Amino acid sequence: MTNPSWADKLGTRKKLQTAAGEVSYYSLPELAKKYPNINRLPYSIRILLEAALRQEDGFIIDENHIKTIAEYDPKSVKEEEIPFKPARVVMQDFTGVPGVVDLAAMRDAMTELKIDPKKINPVLPVDLVIDHSVQVDFAGSADALDKNNKLEFERNGERYEFLRWGSGAFSNFQVVPPATGIVHQVNLEYLAKVVQTRQHNGELVAYPDSLVGTDSHTTMINGLGVLGWGVGGIEAEAVMLEQPIYMLIPEVVGFKLTGKLPEGTTATDLVLTVTQMLRKHGVVGKFVEFYGEGLSQMSLADRATIANMAPEYGATMGFFPIDDETIRYMKLTGRDEKLCDLVEKYSKAQGLFLTKEAPTPDFSSTLELDMGKVVPSIAGPKRPQDRIELKNAKADYRKAMADVFKDAPDKSVDVPLNGRTEKLGNGSLVIAAITSCTNTSNPSVLVAAGLVAEKAAKAGLKVPATLKSSLAPGSRVVTKYLEAAGLQKSLDAIGFNTVGYGCTTCIGNSGPIDAALSDAINKNNLTVGAVLSGNRNFEGRIHADVKANYLASPPLVVAYALAGTMDIDFESEKIQGKVSLKDIWPTQKEVNDALAKAVTSDLFKKEYGNVFKANEMWNNIKVGAGDTYTWDQKSTYIAKPNYFENFSLTEPGIPNLKDISCLAIFGDSVTTDHISPAGNIKKDSPAGRYLTGRGVQPVDFNTYGARRGNHEVMVRGTFANTRIKNLMMAPEAVSGKVADWTKVPEGGNTVHIPSGEKMSIFDAAMKYMEAKTPLIVLAGKEYGTGSSRDWAAKGPALQGIKVVIAESFERIHRSNLIGMGILPLQFKDGQNAQSLGLDGSEVFNIEGYDNNLKPRSDIKVTAKKKDGAVVSFTTMNRVDTPVEVVYLKNGGILHTVLRKLGAG
Known part of the structure; x- marks a missing residue:
């Protein structure tokens, strides 16, 4: 790792004695002598300030940036850009593989320019955790885990060999092998240090841990007092190469928590309530910071559950400051005592440690929740923010059947299954999964699920034959404490056998359901359901055959699985036979007693003690050496991308966008x-x-996720979701009429306007590319919501899309579009494609998009119809910062970095 040039122009560097020895640090209290406002700043903003203070170099970060943050006024936040250099980067394999592919391709480009390829190397520490590849092909059996693990390696051998090469070819880059856990849980339980140290000029300098990750749920680490959020893989690659993130200083919404959760509720119920409140409040692009006396009643795992869901409530992150609970959790999870002492002393010296006596920071706005009023809840059938009180779940399901799915709730058919005839109907659950780090990181809800299983097993209950049930712990520690509590055997007994250590169903890796069930669903157009303890339930995500998807706490996942249907009122109806929910629901005392018995520091120390060498299948992968990668032309998993073909060190400038087709x-x-x-x-x-x-x-x-290292597959998969609707495919769309969305067919198809033919979006894009015709996409509100998926920008770029005009954009996706050289434009309030009478047959021109582009300036768009009529409208360009203009001038962020390194 290079030695940073951390100057101390403001004279704030001080020394601190800790159990780990003497450390130096850049003192915020010392800086507060010049800027007294620092003592009222939100804790999250203080960490941004420390990063600027420590890394001020008069070039990338200067004293004006420090002044901007130090004088931050949350009630009147100015749209001022600040650079932020985090301490490290975390990645998961779905986004990590294409990230390493890009680095390998950049090394090739450097070689072709006769420049040392090792200039392309992570400068910051990078941890990649392989967690997205395991699928639930096998479930409900004692050997499901071994079978799924074996199949995972058979499928992903080429990808894993490539990552093994990367871990040897790049310094500051380490890979956590498969079957260890989910990246965010591994980060929470093991990787995060809360306070980092680095040698500088012969001194050990301490500073706050901070990171960006190539997954939107990176925010889970905010529960540990670590600043971090998700970015696209493209942006993360630039950060690895020590490029700053340029961001507008955010508003900070204060969320006050009071009281404590009542008997019978879980952290999942709390987070669904918080998500709904924050979505309603509006926190997109903002920080959320939690405070209040209720924090003293919350375990760190509960905080992490709330922080994890920041993407679902729309915030950049949901931050919990360091306090006594942080130190307790660090000790519980086996962190070194010297590190724990350093974290406590450093954060107190810096004014980053939350105490009861500390004044409440100034926030841009505030909300308040009495946790005592939280009730059992689920969310669905399509979005995580659509919370439903459990007592209303049956009524809501029936309303959704009528209003959303336009179907009768009682429709059912007989299905031959394993030599028997089973009933399957609307509302029947075919998937039930305890999955996702959101909840599997929380021992209280996992133990509660185990206790429900224990009581159910004693009553002779099992999940129905029509349902695929699975347990995918977020780390191996979960299995150990469930075994220690005697609960794993009960989960096994009712059908929730462990299937793998990874994201599984939460990211769509639910695997196949029985062919007879799939056939019955599709032949009879049944609206079947899935229930999972995950964080996202968008249509088409969990399984192609499942339309109704619900989020619930792990114990409720078990209860619904045993019932086998969403069409149940747990207050008045039995689950099976004479057994009701109250008969198998554990008390909080039962949960606490099991936690005290089973969750110990020794478990964490043992499971993470040999984490990088514990997987023998990983250790046995043979891999070649070399600074550049030897691409296998026959591989369908790993391919050299074509982003850098004919690359030149000369900046091309912003392209002329004329005669664009939709x-x-x-x-x-x-x-x-x-x-x-x-x-x-x-x-x-x-x-x-x-x-x-x-x-x-x-x-x-x-899956598409597993093949993200091959651009040929991914460009063909772009817009290939079976549930996507393109207005141009409506029968009346090309005649200029406003279409009824309910009549628009599903599937990734479009009309190739020059020929009038209907075809896949990919095939149409290739025809336009042959004709050298640039492309545009029009969209509505919240375009690009969901996972921080860089291929959602890379794919459109490879299809020739140059512009996206939407009513609004999700934060990370907007950034990713610019990172791939695509211009994001935003309709003015009240306007969209339909209100403007656009049907996709027009020829578009973008006016004022040139090298003089200013952030967030107005851009005029003209659309010429076939009859010669012209529709003109004004959009706001969503190029939010000056550096993003530079990215567009270079054709994207990676091209910008490559030119900078090549020229330097």
Whole structure:
């Protein structure tokens, strides 16, 4: 790692004695002598300030940036740009593989320019945790875990070999092997130090841990008092190479928590309530910081559960300051005593340690929740913010059947299954999964699920044959404490066997359901359901056959699984036979007693003691050496991307965007799952046809997520989600009428305007590319919501899309679009494609998009219709910062970095 040039122009560097020895630090209290406002800043802003103070170099970060943050006024936040250099980067394998592919391709580009390829190397520490690849192919059996692990390695051998090469070729880069856990839980339990140290000029300097991650749920670490959030893989790659994140200084919403959770409720119920409140308040692009006397009643795991869901309530992050509970959790999870002492002493010296006596910071706005008023809840059937009180769940399900799915709630059919005839109908659950770090990081809800299983097993209950149930712990520690509490055997007995250590169902890796069930669902157009303890339930995400998806706490997942349907009122109806929910629901005392018995520091120390060498299948992977990667032309998993073909060190400038054709018109809430699916690849899709043409059998297709290292697959998968709707496919769309969205067919298809043919979006994009026609996409509100998926920007860029005009953008996706050289424009309030009478047949021109572009300036768009009529409208360009203009001038962020390193 390079030695940073951390100057001390303001004279704030001081020394501190700790159990780890003497450390130096850049003192915020010392800086407060010049800027007294620091003592009233939100804790999250103080950490941004420390990063600027410590890394001030008069070039990238100067004293004006320090002044901007130190004089921050939350009631009147100015749109001022600040650079932020985090301490480290975390990645998961779905986003990490294409990230390492990009670094390898950049090394090739440097070699072609006759420049040392090792200039492309992570400068900051990077941890990649392999957690997204395991699928639930096998479930409900004692050998499911071993079978899924074996199949994971068979499918992903090429990817894992590539990552093994990367871990050797790049310094400051380490890979946590498969079957260890989920990146955010591993980060929370092991990787995060809360306070980092680094040698500088012969002294050990301490500073706050901070990070960005290539997954939106990176925010989970905010529960530990660590500043961090998700970014796209493209942006993370730039950060690895020591490029700052340029961001507008955010508003900070204070969320006051009081009281304590009542008997019978869980942290999941709390987080669904918080998510709904914050979504309603509006926190997109903002920090949320939690405070209040209620924090003293919360475990750190509960805080992490709330922080994890920041993407679902729309915030950049949900931050909990360091306090006594932070230190307690660090000791519980086996952190070194010297580190714990350093964290406590450093954070207190810096004014970063929250105490009861500390004054409440000044916030931009505030909300308050008495946790004593939280009630059992679920969320669905399509969005995590749509909370439903459990007592109203049956009524809400029936209303959704009528209003959302337009179907009768009682429709059912007989299905032959394993030699018996089973009933399957609307509302029947076919998937129930305890999954996702959101909840599997929290021992209280996992133990509660185990206790429900224990009581159910004693009553002779099991999940129905029509349901696929699974348990995917977020780390191996979970299995150990469930075993120590005697609860794993009960989960096994009712059908919740451990299937793998990874994200599984939460990211769409639910695996297949029985073919007879799938056939019955599709032949009879049944609206079946899934219930999971995850964080996202967007349509088409969990399983292609499942329309109604609900989020619930792990113990409620078990209860619903045993009932086998969403069409149940737990207050008045039995789960099975004479057994009701209250008969199997544990008391808080039962949960606490089990926690005290089973969750110990020794478990964490043992499971993480040999984390990088514990997986023998990983250790046995043979890998080549070398500074550059030897690409296998036959590989369908790893391919050299074409972003840097004919690369030159000369900046090309902003392109002229004229005579643009429309590829698609989308509605509201188009997610990154819609744009770039992570799940199964259909045989008759463009990606399926490509793989078949390369000799890959459909059984070996794997998922889009697993093939993100191959741009040929991913560009064909762009907009290939089975549930996406393109207005141009409506029968009346091309005649200029406003279409009824309920009549728009699903699937990734469009109309190729020059020929009038209907075809896949990919095939149309290739025809336009042959004609050298640039493309535009029109969309509604919240375009790009969901996972921080860089392929949702890379794919459109490779399809030739140059502009996206939407009513609003999700934060990370907007940034990713710019990172790939795509211009994001925002309709003015009240306008959209339909209100302007646009049907996609027009020819578009973008006026005023040139090298003089200013952030957030107005851009005029003209659309010429076939009859010669012209529709003109003004948009706001969502290039939010000056550095993003530079990225667009270079064709993207990676091109910018490559030119900088090549020239330097």
